[in-house]
Amino acid sequence: MTRRLLALGLIAGGCSHSNSLKSVGPMEDEPAARAYEQRAEQLEQALSELSAGAKAPDCSLVCDLVGQVCELSRRICQISGRHADDPELAGRCASGEQRCQRSRQRVPPGCSCPAP
Numbered sequence: 001m002t003r004r005l006l007a008l009g010l011i012a013g014g015c016s017h018s019n020s021l022k023s024v025g026p027m028e029d030e031p032a033a034r035a036y037e038q039r040a041e042q043l044e045q046a047l048s049e050l051s052a053g054a055k056a057p058d059c060s061l062v063c064d065l066v067g068q069v070c071e072l073s074r075r076i077c078q079i080s081g082r083h084a085d086d087p088e089l090a091g092r093c094a095s096g097e098q099r100c101q102r103s104r105q106r107v108p109p110g111c112s113c114p115a116p
Contacts, residue, residue, distance in 0.1 A: 029079045033092050036079075040072040040099055051106050059111035066113050070100040 047065040050057045073096030080086070080093035107113050 029083060030089070033076050033079045033089055036072045036076050037092055037096065040069050040096060043069045043072070044099055044103055047103055047106055051108065056108060056110060059108070059113075062107055062111050063113035066103045066107060069103040073097055073100040
């Protein structure tokens, strides 16, 4: 139950950044990309904990977590795309895409999550 509440809290917290994708300079975008990356790492950890349980996890919760991880990856790559000359942001984008893929691979066989 505690894991479920933690995961739901992580999901809800991830929604608060939806309006921060304005076109800004690299100095403003870097902290946003870093925050998205940290958030995605937290969500991926919650997904791992949920998947490690003895009983089958709630598919809707698993799919919500995977969707959030992949959405954050997409946002990081959008930021990276605005700063094509920044190798650090490009690396964050590549890491985010890998994190999304790993999360999708963790979906239990009995669950069917929509493609992000």
